[in-house]
Amino acid sequence: MTSGTNGANTPPEDDDPFGYLYADGQANGAQPPSGGYGYPGSVNRVRAVGQRQYGQQPPQQTAPYGQVPQQQGAYGQPNNAHYAAPETFPGGAPTTQHPQQGYGGGGGGRGRGPNTKGLLIGAIAVVAAVVIGIGVAMLGGDGDDDASGNQASTTPSAQQSSEPSQAASSAPADEDDLPAIDAKALALSPGLTTATDVQGAKADGGVYVNGFNTVGASITWNVSGIPKTGKYTLYTGYSVPGKDATATLTINGTASTTPVGMDNYAKAAEGDYAKGWTQTYNYVQLNKGSNTIKVSCEQGNQCDALLDQMWLVKGWVKS
Structure with a gap:
């Protein structure tokens, strides 16, 4: 059986739908289906590669059979000149990128690492507590100016002046209010x-x-x-x-x-x-x-x- 068509009265199911792909089929006048792959008038009409257009871009030109289309994209870019990212289509995905929250609820962008401000405040509080504790200890250390403690000496010390005043003075009633x-x-x-x-x-x-x-x-x-x-x-x-x-x-x-x-x-x-x-x-x-x-x-x-x-x-x- 050769590729091609069986004639005008031959039912479509007897035709080779891919006869146009072979040389003998082309010689017999086989043509690709107008509605895409499959039988003419089929419901699933799939367009050939390069025929679908997005936006206002010009249609893709197909190379002759047996030739490889010329690569039009530069290095690092898509080879298909009609390729477009989904977000460029009407109703496509939004292009706005939400910034990533930093560590500890900071601003946008990359994470900022630990919150050093909180650690610094804690350290200052500890130092302040230590300083206050030292101040309280120093204030509480004041005692009597008598180095011998709170107990009187069991043997009182006594000493007379070598030359007291010649006249006795009255008892000073205001001498530190002592008796x-x-x-x-x-x-x-x-x-x-x-x-x-x-x-x-x-x-x-x-x-x-x-x-x-x-x-x-x-x-x-x-x-x-x-x-x-x-x-x-x-x-x-x-x-x-x-x-x-x-x-x-x-x-x-x-x-x-x-x-x-x-x-x-x-x-x-x-x-x-x-x-x-x-x-x-x-x-x-x-x-x-x-x-x-x-x-x-x-x-x-x-x-x-x-x-x-x-x-x-x-x-x-x-x-």
Whole structure:
């Protein structure tokens, strides 16, 4: 059987639909179907390659049978001159590209990596917390200026000046608001009395303690209102009759090894109490709050003296 047509009256199904592809079919006058591949008038009319046009582009020219069409596209471009991307067709896919969100919800484009701003804020917060903690610790470290702690020394220190003022001064009521006391407010041991006969006492009303020149005699000051534990200077106002005297100092039940030195700093003549008024001092350690201060005449003391005042000054100072 040769390719071609069986004649005009031959039914289409006896014709070779591809006879036009062979030389003998072409010699017999076989023609390609006008409606595309398959039988003439078939429903599925497929156009030959290159006949479909998109837009306003010119129709593709087909090369003669047996020849390869010339490649028209440049390197990297489609060979088919009539090729067009789907988005160029009417109603085609949109060409707008949505930018990719960056890491952590940032702007468009490529991912930006971790959010370093948040890490920096966290680091600053940690440093601030450390600095605040150090500041609180430094503020809380303030304590008493007494290096020995909050407990008073069990052995009070006492020391007299070598040259106190020649005249006794009144107890300074405004000296850091520390307590002071006159003779009439002191607790006296049996046998002691107060008097005003000798002139020159600085206590209120010129009152002084008389009869101290006896072993066992004592005056006691139960002092309260000490602001904090630490060092204080205890002043004692007195008069001696032209000669030196001594007494024993006891703080909170502990006797000091240093006596209360009542020298004749006023240079009074012997027996002249009125000219012998002056003052002395001792360094002491006191507890915060209440303390007991006692001046007594003990064995070995020379106690011929009149006492009129006692007062405190903050710190260890000289007259």
